[in-house]
Amino acid sequence: MSTRPTTPGPTPSHRSPVLDRLRTPRGLTGAIGALLIIVVAVVGPTVWGSAADTTSVADRLAGASLAHPFGTDELGRDVFARVMVATRVSVLLTLGATAISVVGGVLLGAVATVLPRPLRRLVTALIDILLSFPWLLMALFFSVIWGASATGAMLAVGFAGVPTFARLTYTLASSLIGRDYVKAARIAGVGQAEVLVRHVMPNMLPPMLVNAAVSASGTLLAFAGLSFLGLGVQAPEYDWGRLLGLGIARIYGNPMAAIGPGIALVVCGVIFTQLGELWNESSKRLLGLPAPARRRTAAPATASAAAATPADQEPVVQVRDLRVAFPDRDGRLVERVHGISLTIMPGEVVGVVGESGSGKSVSAMAIAALLGPDSSVQASELSFRGIDMTAPLTKAERSRLGLELAMVFQDPLTSLNPSLTIGKQLRETVEVHEGLSAAESTKRAEAALESVRIPLPAKRLKQFPHELSGGMRQRAMIGMGLMGRPKLLIADEPTTALDVTVQRQVLRVLHEAQEQTGAAILLISHDIALVSGFCDRILVMKDGRIVESLDADRLHEARHPYTRGLIACVPDMTSDRTMPLPVIGAIDEEPLPVPELVEGPITTEGQRA
């Protein structure tokens, strides 16, 4: 739920998912609760029936006591016993109404799916219109027609739920019908109705069950509401809703007579919901999972940032023994970057290549101090132009970083904010850190867009990211980095999401930006051909280590078998086209090492020795 690790984590246990979930507190309460409801519903009237019906004038309207936990009613009957007895009626009516909703909804949704197009649109439009009305309003409407009775209320609540399940069925069925195996069945000549019954319906079952269980909880309450209003179960019968209504009528005398049935309703409702979530795989994403503790350990004292005022011949980036770890699913820290060191000089263009999961992006994000709060970053030195990036940043340091360190990410559509205009996003850095006025920053933004070859900059500034093409967005992103006084531009796979012709454009703009500003560039890519043409120096990363560092023009001197494998993978004009392309795994003899475990489960905030 927090930071998505950029490297794949180890796969968890292979036990059955249902059993796994039964082991969780949520699963256990769901299972035990369901059992409890069933037992009380079955034996309730037998066990508490006589107590619930025995009238006693002496005990009438008694308050809560040990003998009568919820007090007694106006005929001296024990309210607690009546609540227990009412379990059966309440649960049965709820299940009945839920069944009506599900069956009616599935039928309507399935019919809508197989109808010819114009009719289908009509039916789905009708379903959507019905959906826009609250459930209780629909139930009230239907209960007018069927009258104030238990059956009438069951039909009313049940029918009020039909549109929900009709929509769900229609949506699920429509998506399933588009699947390949269903298409295959149709091509094989299977009729539409048969496709629906044989291939579509069975796959709809799990999500339907989840929704039925969750909606049962709502149904229970809707039912209680109707009975409370006097529109559901009628005297002398009683369910929780009616007991609640009776209790509220004399709440000043004995509040427990109202609170008692209320407790029963809440407990039962929670159990239904738990049952639903027990089946719901996505429940993991809901609120309540503990977030991993923040761990950013400061660098050891030996590696203090050297110079307070960086001279231009000082390195832009100085990294020594950088280690980055993330917690896995069990909360144990797993190291992904194993002590890399690198130096970037002013104006230098450094490329980092490696396959996905090699730790290149994570390292870059660590250098920029932009990793999520659950990560653990350690280094004997990690500095950007004299700023210690492992320590908390001062306000002045933040301003310098905002102006001097710029980022370009892989997908320009998601790395630009969709709700803000391009102009707003370009201008804010200098407005915040340099205190520029809107007019001044707009002027600078226009210049920035011009220098990344975006025509009509004034117009583009007023547009939103979705109104620009992919290449233009990425150039705008680079332009954003030119707004301040860039000393380092970290470009993380800046061309991967773009098509080939646009890639060249973006690279040229990046190159021009480097020439104009003299900023250093850290270019991350999996494409060694691209990097070698663009960079001064290349670092090759594999499994969280830098395995080779060499100048771009001496690539052919690479020693490490992995680097040679990467180079061999790139076909050129002289490649023998009758031979299969080499596979890196075949060259690389070493088996993939399991990520090493750093320490035990995270307990509290703290530092590792």
Next chain:
Amino acid sequence: MTIPSTVTTEQATDPATGPGGPAVARRGGRGVLGGLSPRTSFILRRLGRVLVSLAIVIVATFLIVQLVPGDPVRAALGNSATPELVERTRADLGLNVPVPEQFVNYVSGLFRGDFGTAIGSQRPVADTIAQRFPVTLTLAVASFLLAAIGAFPIGVATAVSSRTGRRRLADLGVSGLLGVLIAIPSLLLAVGLIAVFSIGLKVLPAAGWGGFDQAILPVVALAVGPMAYLARIVHVEMLAVLEMPYMTTARSKRLPTHLVYLRHALPNMVTSTLTIGGIILTGMVAGTVLIETVFAIPGLGTSIVSSITSKDYPMIQGIVLVYAILVLGLNLLIDIALATIDPRSSITEG
């Protein structure tokens, strides 16, 4: 032009007024809407949908009397009523003419603001509605405002806090509390509030309407559940937004924290939150029925319940219609707000 023909022509000529299924092409640019801006045509299509919905609601409320098993007039007056009284009432209600004529009379009455006459009180239904509607509207709007104002800070704060991973115990406590508050229905919360504040502490009245103190418990009872639900939605949406690459971009600019959250995160979660907020709001409109009954508030809710019990069909028809119009109007407002706040929603949706 009569209403039924309106329904058929609108549905036949412009099916896009309905939201359609996933298979339905959603882009604008058809027929009369072709030359308009996406936002205007989006709002026009939604308006069309509301009109179709309204037509369906009018037909449905008209059908109430026709669908009731047996003789509705006899049911309303009871078995002791004389046949003469039944016949006279039938004539008063206009039920002694053929059904199509009844429908025309019903619809033309509605357009004149005539909702018929209540069987019980013999007063015009419109008078009762005019008197009680403001009460229900006040209750619903006050509760929604409370829910919305409370939900955003809670949801945003818990999301930010659980992401940074500090104060884990407090996070768990808040999320647990939200879960409990979501699970407690307003009806039961009302009971609990009365037990504590009216009976136990004797600080707030348990019934009635008019004074500020009388409004506190009903509004709180109606607002707390939706507030907790909305807060959880805000929390989940916020967490999702915080994980987006553009939030990393914003952080890379080293903006002050409040700018990162307010300028970069908040606008991106408004669309989904507002959509769900709309559903919650319309649900609250219906929730007023229960709350009004618990607190004996003289709104539409108490009125429709007593009308259903006494089978006063003209009253039921009128009040159901008002509720439906309220729900449709709120949906339209939400759609317009969405199209205004988020320029993308009018392009990507309906």
